[in-house]
Amino acid sequence: MEQIKRTKIKDILASAEYEKTVNVKGWVRTRRGNKFVNFIALNDGSSIHNLQIVADVTQFDEELIKRITTGSAISVNGTLKESAGKGQSVEIQATEIEVVGDCNADEYPLQPKKHSLEFLREIAHLRFRTNTFGAIARVRHAMIFAVHSFFSEKGFLNIHTPIITASDAEGAGEMFKVTTMDINNAPKTEEGDVDYSKDFFGKATNLTVSGQLEGELAALAMSEIYTFGPTFRAENSNTTRHLAEFWMIEPEMAFYDLDDNMDLAEEFTKYLLNYALENCMEDLEFLSKRLQEEEKGKKAADQSMELIEKLRFVVDNDYIRLTYTEAIDILMQSKPHKKGKFQYELKGFGSDLQSEHERYLVEKHFKKPVILTDYPMSIKAFYMKQSDDGKTVKAMDVLFPQIGEIIGGSQREESYDKLLERMRAMDLPEEEMSWYLDTRKFGSVPHSGFGLGFERLMLFVTGMGNIRDVIPFPRTPNNAEF
Structure with a gap:
């Protein structure tokens, strides 16, 4: 076969250089035709669209044509x-035509x-070859690129925070243990507990649930940083919204107050969705039709908002900002609450808002994205800045439609005394977290940050x-295949 430099199918489809000799390579989606001519739909992953190959059957060996089956890989001049x-x-x-890789059509x-x-x-090792998962993979790549582009353009530094850690950033306790010890014959202390001093790190370690705490350390020297890495939760949950391994984007910014933090979150999310609309339209149109x-x-x-309309809904609207207390008042006065239509009952201040409550505020009440602030201290993490009222913290949640x-x-919280008091109240280990407390002793400043679960973003962008x-x-629980 004559050696011609390969051209990606995406570029072929955008070309109008007719009569030019080209080479394409990819996987066969379908082959149809008759004893005179065959039409082969070829895809190489670069586009949602297949490229049609027209083969005059009389010009090719009969055995070669038989080998061109769905799933086989071919090179075409x-x-x-x-x-x-x-x-x-x-x-x-x-x-x-050369068959680069045969495919057992029966299997x-x-x-x-x-x-x-x-x-x-069940066949995740092959699902990339479908239109749906090809589209998702391309959109996912575009969103990864957009995340790094946004922060790089704003002068943030990307910091790699540890995957193995001895701290529990969320205080939730649902962490995967990391050990080199024989779990069937682990060394024990005199009290009969596992002796982690004999383990690889000399202490109990886990897979991280967040890079935030270490990210704060970097921000308190480099001013503005972000992490983008894998995080892990050993939560035995089989819902459509939970993974045991997922990716988190966590910026941390020195000299940012809560308002600065909200401004950045709004700018960031709009940038990402704009990037998808400008660079992934063919895949988004396909995913919209699929939905x-x-x-x-x-x-x-009960139907979802049309996918592209939903993305524009976020991009084209200013986000409404209100306090948790104001949101509770709105929800308590709402028809769904008064008629008992909410699945999760609200009991006023201190209630942990569920997705249905958040969606009511966005989709029904304001018809705009919403940022809620000033949550009760009792339902938020230890590191959040305490408000002067003694009841709330300077927290913020960004709420989107349908999600x-x-x-x-x-x-x-930049105050050493307040942070220490809160940690003691929550029974968190002071000694193990001494490095985190140190940042509040040596040049502490007001600082802020947030976390965006990348897969949750992907749910929103792909529908x-x-x-x-x-x-x-x-x-997920009972699933670590491939």
């Missing part, structure tokens, strides 16, 4: 032609038909309903 076929502007008239599970998302999770098809049988009131909270953050479908290889 041919002439770029204007297409008369419906749905494509160009096609390739094949002059040479290949991805046949040209609709497959359920549940089935595709509409999936919801055809639902009542109009509820997408960002959680706060101004951090998918299950978080297991927006990460390549989901880790």
Whole structure:
């Protein structure tokens, strides 16, 4: 086969250089035709769209044509032609075809038909080859790039925080233990407890739930930093919104108060969604049609907002800002609360808001994205700045349509005495957290930060309903395949 430099299918589809000789390589989606001509739909992952290869059967060996099955990988040399076929502007008239990788058609599970998302999770090693997961992978890459672009343009430094840690940033206790000890024969102390002094790190260690605390250390020297890394929760939850392994974006900023923090969160989320609208439109249009098809049988009131309209809803609106107390008053006066329509009952100040309450504020009451501030101290983390009222903290949550909270953050407590008092009240280990307390003794300043769960962002941008479908290889209870 003549050696011609390969061109990606995305670039071929955008080209109008007819009669040019080109080479494309990819995986066969379908082959159809008759004894005279075959039409091969080829995809290489660069685009949601397939490229049509037209093969004059009389010009090729019969055995070669038989090997071109769904799932096989081929290399094609041919002439770029204007297409008369419906749905494509160009096609390739094949002059040479090589089967690079055969596919056992009898065993290949991805046949040209609709497959359920549940089935595709069972073959996650192959689901990239479907239109849906190809689109999700391209959008995910675009969002990763946009995250780094946004912070880099604003002068933030990317900091790698540890994946193995001895601290529990959230105080939740649901962490994966890291050890090199034989769990069937672990050394014990005289009291009969596991003797972690004999372990690799000489103490009990876990996989991190957040890079925030270490991020604060960097911000209190470099001013503005962000982390973007894997985090882990050993929460035995099998919902559509929980993963055991996921990715978090956590900026931390010195000299930022709560208002600065909210400004950054609004600017950041709008930047990301704008980037998706400007760079991923073909994939978004496909994902929007997929969602509409999936919801055809639902009542109009239960159907999701159209995907691209939903993204523009966020980009085109200023975010409403109000306190948690004001939000509780609105919710307590709402029809769903008075008629008992909320699944989770509200009991006034101190209630932990659920997704249904957050969505009511965004979708029904304000019809705009919402940022709630000044939450009760009792339901928030120890590191949040305490307000003068002694009841609330300088926290903020950004609420989006159809998903509820997408960002959680706060101004951090810079006072050594107040932070220590709060840690003692929550029975957190002072000695193990001495390094964190030190930052409040040596040049402490007001500072703020927030966390955005990347997979939650991906749910919003793609319109998918299950978080297991927006990460390549989901880790959930009883599932660590691939």
